[in-house]
Amino acid sequence: MLAQRLSAPSAFRNLPAFLMMAIVLPLLAGCGYNTIPTAEENARAAWSEVLNQYQRRADLIPNLVETVKGYAAHEKDTLDAVVEARAKATQVTVTPETLKDPEAFKKFQDSQAGLTSALSRLLAVSERYPDLKANQNFLALQSQLEGTENRIAVARRDYIEAVRAYNTELRTFPGVIWASTLYRSAKPMETFTVADEVKKPPAVKF
Amino acid sequence: MRGLGSIERPKPLTPPLSQPKSDISDFGQFKVPNSGKPEFGWEREPTESVARPAANSPSLPSRRRSGVCLALVVVLTFFLALSAAALTFPTLSGRVVDEANILDAGTRTALTEKLAGLEAKTTDQLVVVTLKSLQGTSIEDFGYQLGRYWRVGQKGKNNGALLIVVPGERRVRIEVGYGLEATLTDAVSRLIIENAIIPRFRANDFPGGVTRGVDDIISVLTGDAEEWKQRAAKRPDTVSQSPSTQSDSIWSVIVLMLIVVGVVVLCAMLLGALCLQILSILALAGGRGSSSSGGFSGGGGSFGGGGASGRW
Numbered sequence: 001m002l003a004q005r006l007s008a009p010s011a012f013r014n015l016p017a018f019l020m021m022a023i024v025l026p027l028l029a030g031c032g033y034n035t036i037p038t039a040e041e042n043a044r045a046a047w048s049e050v051l052n053q054y055q056r057r058a059d060l061i062p063n064l065v066e067t068v069k070g071y072a073a074h075e076k077d078t079l080d081a082v083v084e085a086r087a088k089a090t091q092v093t094v095t096p097e098t099l100k101d102p103e104a105f106k107k108f109q110d111s112q113a114g115l116t117s118a119l120s121r122l123l124a125v126s127e128r129y130p131d132l133k134a135n136q137n138f139l140a141l142q143s144q145l146e147g148t149e150n151r152i153a154v155a156r157r158d159y160i161e162a163v164r165a166y167n168t169e170l171r172t173f174p175g176v177i178w179a180s181t182l183y184r185s186a187k188p189m190e191t192f193t194v195a196d197e198v199k200k201p202p203a204v205k206f
Numbered sequence: 207m208r209g210l211g212s213i214e215r216p217k218p219l220t221p222p223l224s225q226p227k228s229d230i231s232d233f234g235q236f237k238v239p240n241s242g243k244p245e246f247g248w249e250r251e252p253t254e255s256v257a258r259p260a261a262n263s264p265s266l267p268s269r270r271r272s273g274v275c276l277a278l279v280v281v282l283t284f285f286l287a288l289s290a291a292a293l294t295f296p297t298l299s300g301r302v303v304d305e306a307n308i309l310d311a312g313t314r315t316a317l318t319e320k321l322a323g324l325e326a327k328t329t330d331q332l333v334v335v336t337l338k339s340l341q342g343t344s345i346e347d348f349g350y351q352l353g354r355y356w357r358v359g360q361k362g363k364n365n366g367a368l369l370i371v372v373p374g375e376r377r378v379r380i381e382v383g384y385g386l387e388a389t390l391t392d393a394v395s396r397l398i399i400e401n402a403i404i405p406r407f408r409a410n411d412f413p414g415g416v417t418r419g420v421d422d423i424i425s426v427l428t429g430d431a432e433e434w435k436q437r438a439a440k441r442p443d444t445v446s447q448s449p450s451t452q453s454d455s456i457w458s459v460i461v462l463m464l465i466v467v468g469v470v471v472l473c474a475m476l477l478g479a480l481c482l483q484i485l486s487i488l489a490l491a492g493g494r495g496s497s498s499s500g501g502f503s504g505g506g507g508s509f510g511g512g513g514a515s516g517r518w
Contacts, residue, residue, distance in 0.1 A: 049510075140393035143514050147392030150346045154511030 032174045036183050039166035043189055046159035053152040061086045064141045071132035078125050085118035105190035156192050163191045293341050298356045300502055306336040306373050308412040324424050330365045331358045337372045349381035350509040359383040359507020366507040369419055378403055382513040390426055395514035398422045404518045
């Protein structure tokens with residue numbers, strides 16, 4: 001029977017190999033072949049959410065600056081610092097390559113940290129103006145900013161977790177095998193540094 | 207390793223020297239040669255009673271035992287670390303989880319009714335929870351993790367909300383799920399907290415504060431008649447007598463039963479009687495623990511950190 005198979009026409013000669021592939025490939029999927037792309041897509045989705053929240057914060061700022069300017073016009077320096085920091089933060093372009101490039105990632109992180117500190121200075125300054133603090137618009141903006149800061153923190157934590165899973169998959173068995181053979185272009189992703197994680201927006205007391 | 211030599215070791219297991227040669231004793235490299243003489247240093251002569259390591263080679267029992275000890279230590283430390291890092295959340299016993307015991311039974315019943323009515327109307331799940339402590343984290347940090355752990359809100363729509371009160375730390379938070387962030391915005395949550403809840407908490411009226419807060423949240427969520435009509439229309443069953451949660455749970459029970467039957471059949475085919483024994487033990491243990499109270503459970507929703515907090 002083996003001799004028969006060997007002398008079969010060329011179309012059927014590949015049949016054993018084809019059958020082997022049909023059996024082995026689904027097993028490969030079970031062996032973690034899909035895990036690296038899945039983890040990478042998860043991390044990218046988490047990253048989009050982080051960018052979304054940062055963008056939301058950037059969108060709230062012009063409104064806030066206008067409201068504060070109405071009551072605290074002398075605080076021009078602080079207001080200008082916020083506007084400048086916002087411009088710098090929105091200027092940093094983020095591409096999918098930013099995730100794999102430590103330099104670009106650091107630049108993005110620094111620009112957002114700059115905006116955070118400028119905002120906290122502005123909110124601290126606005127404490128000195130009771131009229132401003134009682135203004136309904138300001139209260140609404142302030143609660144929106146606090147909510148956005150919280151959402152940024154949650155999105156960052158989700159991203160860090162997703163990147164941890166992806167980087168771990170690249171380094172542990174069997175991911176390390178797939179990474180060195182079929183997924184050579186998969187590189188570890190950057191993650192946020194711990195120092196920024198513990199930074200909290202200032203609590204504003206009434 | 208040298209120090210372990212002073213520990214008195216128990217008598218090791220009888221090596222398969224005395225057993226007749228059969229399939230069971232044929233362990234490959236541990237196969238005893240015909241002469242009956244032990245091949246490895248750890249195999250004892252049947253006459254030896256006191257165990258002593260050979261002078262040059264480290265005896266395997268000590269290495270194996272220290273390996274087991276090390277493994278046990280690592281495993282226990284892992285579980286210890288895990289329990290230390292993770293927060294412990296109260297069980298979702300109903301729509302009002304009063305861990306800090308600040309609400310009386312009448313308030314709890316009234317609130318549960320209102321919250322059940324909200325879910326029946328709009329499928330939004332609002333849960334009131336009072337906590338004894340925040341276990342060292344901030345209420346924002348605790349809030350979204352609790353929401354995700356309980357999976358409050360419908361899966362896909364993420365329309366869950368939590369009203370969290372921590373009287374011991376004097377903090378309150380309205381945690382809003384992804385899907386409700388457009389209606390129950392941060393600003394609105396802040397207004398509810400500042401105007402309805404905190405003044406009453408300052409006067410030590412916890413039931414009043416929580417009730418008023420819940421009323422306000424419900425009025426915000428059901429405020430736009432057009433909008434909640436649209437949301438209600440998206441529900442699969444529009445029968446008013448049996449709420450959709452009941453038919454959902456019946457379906458999930460049926461699916462679960464089919465899965466269990468399938469697993470049992472597969473297992474029986476592959477492993478035989480032993481597997482059935484194991485499964486029956488598991489079923490007995492699991493059946494007793496799976497009783498649901500009141501039929502309320504999270505719908506699979508997630509949270510993203512929206513909402514507002516306040517302190518008094």
